[in-house]
Amino acid sequence: MTTTTSELIARCQALFDDLNFTYAREWKAAVPGRIVVGYMPFYVPRELIHAAGGLPLGVLGGGDQLEVIQGDAYYQSYICRIPRSTIELGVTNRLDFVDAMLFPSICDVIRNLSGMWKIMFPHVKSRYFDVPQNFRDDVGGDFYIHELNELRDMLAEVSGRAVSDDAIRASIALYNENRALVREVYAFRAREPWRAPSAEVYLLMRAGMIVTVEEHNRMLREYLAAAAKETRPRRDNSRVVVTGAFCEQPPLNLIKSIELAGCYIVDDDFMLVNRWERSDVAQAGDPLANLAAAYLHNSGDTSAKYEPDQAKKGLYLVEAVRRTRAEGVIFASPSFCDPALLERPMLQRVLAAHDIPYIAFKYAENSGQMQPIREQAGTFADSIKLWSNP
Amino acid sequence: MTHPNAAQVIKDSAMLKQKEMIASNYSKLETAATDGRKVAATFVPGNLNELIMCFDMLNNLPEINAIQNGMRKKTGGYIMEAEKRGHSEDVCTYVKADLGMIAKGNIGPDGQKLPAPDLLLLSYTGCFTFMKWFELLRDQYKCETAMLHVPYQGDGKITSNMVSYVVKQIKEEVIPKLERVSGVKFDIDRLRENLARSARAEEDLVWVLESAKAKPSPIDAYFGGVYYIGPIFTAFRGTEDAVEYYRLLRGEISERLARGQGPVTPGGDMSHERYRLVVEGPPNWTSFRDFWKMFYEEGAVVVASTYSKVGGLYDLGFRHDPDRPLESLAEYCLGCYTNRNLPARIDLIEKYMDEYQADGLLINSIKSCNSFSAGQLLVLREIERRTGKPGAFIESDLVDPRYFSPANIKNRLESYFQMIDQRRAGGQSAARAV
Numbered sequence: 164m165t166t167t168t169s170e171l172i173a174r175c176q177a178l179f180d181d182l183n184f185t186y187a188r189e190w191k192a193a194v195p196g197r198i199v200v201g202y203m204p205f206y207v208p209r210e211l212i213h214a215a216g217g218l219p220l221g222v223l224g225g226g227d228q229l230e231v232i233q234g235d236a237y238y239q240s241y242i243c244r245i246p247r248s249t250i251e252l253g254v255t256n257r258l259d260f261v262d263a264m265l266f267p268s269i270c271d272v273i274r275n276l277s278g279m280w281k282i283m284f285p286h287v288k289s290r291y292f293d294v295p296q297n298f299r300d301d302v303g304g305d306f307y308i309h310e311l312n313e314l315r316d317m318l319a320e321v322s323g324r325a326v327s328d329d330a331i332r333a334s335i336a337l338y339n340e341n342r343a344l345v346r347e348v349y350a351f352r353a354r355e356p357w358r359a360p361s362a363e364v365y366l367l368m369r370a371g372m373i374v375t376v377e378e379h380n381r382m383l384r385e386y387l388a389a390a391a392k393e394t395r396p397r398r399d400n401s402r403v404v405v406t407g408a409f410c411e412q413p414p415l416n417l418i419k420s421i422e423l424a425g426c427y428i429v430d431d432d433f434m435l436v437n438r439w440e441r442s443d444v445a446q447a448g449d450p451l452a453n454l455a456a457a458y459l460h461n462s463g464d465t466s467a468k469y470e471p472d473q474a475k476k477g478l479y480l481v482e483a484v485r486r487t488r489a490e491g492v493i494f495a496s497p498s499f500c501d502p503a504l505l506e507r508p509m510l511q512r513v514l515a516a517h518d519i520p521y522i523a524f525k526y527a528e529n530s531g532q533m534q535p536i537r538e539q540a541g542t543f544a545d546s547i548k549l550w551s552n553p
Numbered sequence: 554m555t556h557p558n559a560a561q562v563i564k565d566s567a568m569l570k571q572k573e574m575i576a577s578n579y580s581k582l583e584t585a586a587t588d589g590r591k592v593a594a595t596f597v598p599g600n601l602n603e604l605i606m607c608f609d610m611l612n613n614l615p616e617i618n619a620i621q622n623g624m625r626k627k628t629g630g631y632i633m634e635a636e637k638r639g640h641s642e643d644v645c646t647y648v649k650a651d652l653g654m655i656a657k658g659n660i661g662p663d664g665q666k667l668p669a670p671d672l673l674l675l676s677y678t679g680c681f682t683f684m685k686w687f688e689l690l691r692d693q694y695k696c697e698t699a700m701l702h703v704p705y706q707g708d709g710k711i712t713s714n715m716v717s718y719v720v721k722q723i724k725e726e727v728i729p730k731l732e733r734v735s736g737v738k739f740d741i742d743r744l745r746e747n748l749a750r751s752a753r754a755e756e757d758l759v760w761v762l763e764s765a766k767a768k769p770s771p772i773d774a775y776f777g778g779v780y781y782i783g784p785i786f787t788a789f790r791g792t793e794d795a796v797e798y799y800r801l802l803r804g805e806i807s808e809r810l811a812r813g814q815g816p817v818t819p820g821g822d823m824s825h826e827r828y829r830l831v832v833e834g835p836p837n838w839t840s841f842r843d844f845w846k847m848f849y850e851e852g853a854v855v856v857a858s859t860y861s862k863v864g865g866l867y868d869l870g871f872r873h874d875p876d877r878p879l880e881s882l883a884e885y886c887l888g889c890y891t892n893r894n895l896p897a898r899i900d901l902i903e904k905y906m907d908e909y910q911a912d913g914l915l916i917n918s919i920k921s922c923n924s925f926s927a928g929q930l931l932v933l934r935e936i937e938r939r940t941g942k943p944g945a946f947i948e949s950d951l952v953d954p955r956y957f958s959p960a961n962i963k964n965r966l967e968s969y970f971q972m973i974d975q976r977r978a979g980g981q982s983a984a985r986a987v
Contacts, residue, residue: 237930239948241643241920246927268705271681275928277707278895282931291707291894296677296684296700297722306704306718313714469677469684469700473691501923504641505648505685509692511639525643 168363168389171382175366178373179415182229182252186373187220188260198322201258202265203249203273204410205435205467207292208311208454210338210444213376214330215318220261221372221436224248227414227529237279243499244527245411246276253284263288263321265314269410269467270502288321290314296469298459307455315451331450337376339443344383345371346438349430351387353487356427357397359390362419368434398425401544404489405431406480406510407496407503409465411528420533421493425544429487432465439463466506477513484519490547493540494523520547565817567802571783574798576663578788581611583665591735594670594690597864599678599703599886601727603747603791603873608735612788613670615686619650621662623838623952631657632953645682646921646953648689655693669694672734674727678703679863679891680924699730703886709897711887719883745875747791748882752872757799758785759867764806765856766909769826771809773816775855776845779836786864791873818849827852828973831905833859833898833932834917834925837949840957844949847963851970855915857905859898859925862890869901891924899935906940912973914944915966921951943976945969 178186191197198217202209209219225231225248234251252258264287266277277291293310295303315326348367352359367386371379405421409432421428439462445453464470464479480492492514496503507523514521522543524536585592591610595601597617605612622628631653632646638656640649654660661667675687675698684700691698701722704715728739761781765774772778781802789795809815815823819842830848832855837844848855862868866888874881890898902914914936918926933944947965950956 237928239918239920239926239930242923242927266707269681271923272927274681274705274707275895275923278709278898279928279931281894281896282899282935291705293704293707295718296702297718297726299725302718302721302725303702305721306714309714466685467681469702470688471698471700473695473698476688476692499643501644501682502685504644505682505689507641508639509688512692525641 166385166389168386168393171386171389172363172366175370175382178370179366180228182225183257184220184260184373187218190218190375191260196323198262198318199260200263200265200318200321201261202292202436203267203269203276205267205269205465206294206439206462207265207267207436208314209376209436210331210334210450210454211311211314211318211326213334213337215315215322215326216324217262217318217322218375221434222249222252222258222264223369223372223412223434224528225251226412227416227531229529231529241499242272243411243497244529245497246272248528249276250279250283253280261287263290263317265290265292267292268294270500272501273410288317290317294458298471300456300459304452304455304459307458308451311451311454328450332446335444335446335450335453337380339446341371341376341380341383342438342440343443344380344387347387348383349438351390353429356400356402356429357395358393361422361428361431362415363390365415365418365433368437371437372434398427399548400425400427401491401547402427402429402487402489403543404429404480404483404487404492405433405495406492407494407500407507408433409435409467409503410500411497413495413526414528414530416533417495417526417530417536420537421540424537424540426493426540429489430483435463435465466502477510480510481513481517481519490520490551491543492519492521493543494521496523496525498525498527520551565805567798567805568780570794570798570801571780574784574789574794578611579661579663579665582613582661582668585611585668591671592668593672593674593731595674596676596678596683597786598680598889598891599676599701600786600790600864601674601676601701601723601882602788603744603751604723604727604731604882605674606747606791607739607743608731608737610672610731610735613667614787615651615690616647617787618654618662618667619647619952620838622650622654624841625662626839626954627662628653628839628952629954644921645686646951648682648686650952651686652689652693670696672696672730673698674701674731675699676701676703676886678886679705679889680922682924697730697734699727701727701886703892706887706893706897709894711884715887716880716883719886720879723879723882741878744878748873748875748878750793750796751785751791752874754785754790754795754799755865755867755872757803758782760803761799761806762857762861762868764810765854767810768829768910769813769815770829770854770856771806771814771816773818773823773845773849773855774861775832775836775858776818776841776848777816778855778858778861782861782864816849816854819845820849823849823852823854825852826854828913828970829854829856829909829911830913830915831855831857831902831909831911832915832917833902833929835860835863835919835922835951836917837919837957838952839954840959843959844957844962847959847966851966853966853970856909856911859890859902862901864889866890895928895932899932902932902936903939906936906942911942912977913942913969915969916944916946918946918948919951920948920956921953943969943972945972
């Protein structure tokens with residue numbers, strides 16, 4: 164029986180709405196010895212978790228459905244929302260089945276959260292996962308391979324079994340397939356955005372934070388097949404890239420509002436981990452060296468990653484605009500997000516130099532009032548249609 | 554306590570010496586172009602001053618410029634200028650004060666034009682914002698940039714992998730760029746000499762900071778402490794001037810200690826020590842003296858502070874080591890306070906609470922500084938739980954005068970001091986935080 168987009172997206176929506184992570188709980192309970200490893204944005208090598216017999220679980224805050232009560236007691240008003248809702252998830256036992264947590268090197272808030280986790284949840288193995296900002300194989304590469312080895316050891320300790328090179332190679336193959344399919348979905352949406360509404364693509368990608376990679380690969384294939392068959396009206400929308408939302412996620416309604424206001428989102432940075440490596444990670448040879456090489460030389464760009472070459476600063480965004488034939492960029496950043504907000508003026512300068520229009524606004528994961536967003540995005544879409552060069 | 558007016562404040566020899574040193578560095582920066590001196594801009598935590606000196610380069614520190622401008626009430630305008638130019642109201646005000654100053658002609662705190670740097674030496678230690686700050690400066694100056702990525706102590710320890718990574722970067726990235734920009738060849742013996750001088754100054758600094766274990770404390774380790782750490786955190790670590798400064802300072806503090814005197818404050822000698830505090834977090838700079846006054850008027854002395862460890866943590870035994878020059882620089886960078894994970898920071902504060910016989914912990918939470926601030930409410934809880942001593946939490950900012958509310962802070966401090974009194978009197982039901 165063929166799955167329709169609505170059936171598939173309904174499943175993704177249910178996964179998205181479930182803040183008790185029932186899928187992951189059931190997955191773990193199904194086979195003794197399975198482990199679940201939570202990770203925060205923007206990137207961790209999920210291959211290692213998978214190779215350790217684990218389920219990588221993306222922990223992306225509590226969204227707009229979680230009432231944050233205790234989490235607020237840990238943070239001042241001028242700190243973003245994702246750490247407080249993540250703490251809320253922890254202290255309300257919604258993550259009590261998680262065996263280990265990884266906190267990637269994205270900003271000082273998430274970095275410090277790694278230490279808070281050690282204190283608040285001492286029975287959970289937690290690790291700050293550092294990535295190199297030096298991109299030479301013999302410098303940053305050596306450091307990173309060592310970090311990967313330490314992570315491998317930690318996962319072996321948590322799972323109680325060694326993580327072999329062969330197992331990592333097999334996981335790399337699965338994630339290569341996953342990334343290829345994710346790229347295909349993004350390319351499909353950029354080609355025919357009316358057939359792949361961004362809220363659907365978002366939920367589909369978000370499912371990849373929860374389900375096994377094998378299952379996500381199936382879902383991506385099914386979506387591509389089903390979406391191609393959909394007949395949906397093609398609107399005279401402007402094509403935009405959304406950037407700055409790589410950590411604390413926007414409410415789903417915000418994504419819908421942007422499209423309702425007349426903008427097709429043709430590229431975004433919502434969940435970079437899904438497509439961090441831009442092409443396949445090599446499978447032959449030392450798998451950790453291959454993961455390191457992919458990180459150093461074949462990974463995406465975001466403000467948490469240093470750009471050594473001033474001349475290349477921000478060009479990835481220009482390239483995304485060109486590749487997807489976008490007509491403008493929306494900077495949508497969480498309030499108090501240091502990486503996104505410090506980066507923004509530099510990216511805006513680069514866009515201005517390339518005559519690419521942009522607008523900017525801030526949100527929180529629990530923002531409820533969408534009217535201002537709709538008005539801003541609508542005005543932006545109109546201005547593109549009226550004033551941009553044909 | 555005596556209260557001489559400002560004109561009557563007598564500056565000690567060490568204070569005069571530091572003033573001369575700072576003025577001299579700004580003076581050298583102003584004439585760098587005519588003197589043919591190259592300039593490196595770099596940050597306080599994880600700075601490589603001994604290495605920079607090997608290349609005859611001058612050291613310009615954007616954070617120090619922001620602090621100096623903050624104390625001179627100039628940063629409010631600079632921050633607004635940066636915000637007008639598109640920088641978010643949510644981000645670090647050091648960054649905006651610096652960018653605003655550049656936008657308004659790059660006139661330094663002493664009223665003279667600062668030179669454009671020849672090299673941006675980005676020591677990415679303990680603070681994510683540093684990386685973006687230097688990318689923003691690179692966008693302005695279009696000059697050579699050397700990145701030194703210092704890994705975070707996520708598990709609260711320095712590993713050999715971390716040291717090796719930092720050393721390789723110093724060898725492969727930093728030194729070649731310093732050589733290229735300066736035209737001076739690297740001489741490791743010169744570095745060893747500089748590091749030996751650093752270690753001598755560090756020894757005296759630690760002695761000074763630890764003098765606060767005495768009752769009464771002869772120093773204030775936060776408000777006074779920011780003066781004491783000035784030379785060693787900035788352009789002078791590794792110089793004879795710094796060695797001389799700390800020798801003078803130690804002598805002066807020894808005398809105060811022998812005489813049983815309290816700290817010197819802007820209001821004169823503090824005669825009666827009523828409260829001994831540990832403070833976590835940086836101070837506010839735009840109302841620095843008003844802020845300090847709220848403490849010394851109540852007889853509150855800060856006996857230990859974490860801010861005085863942000864540019865180097867020496868009281869746990871680390872010293873720059875001429876026998877292991879590059880490794881020692883790496884360990885220095887890795888060991889700075891905000892590069893330690895939260896459990897290690899809490900352990901350190903607990904140790905201070907105990908060893909310095911503090912009455913409580915005060916956290917000055919800085920809006921601009923997530924590196925310090927994120928997690929501080931947990932720090933407060935943990936310290937209270939472990940020590941049974943009361944904590945207090947106030948909020949301000951580094952150099953944005955809009956975020957310093959004197960009445961509010963004074964109220965909180967007064968309530969906090971009352972709470973300490975109650976606790977001393979045996980009242981166990983004092984509120985946990987004010």
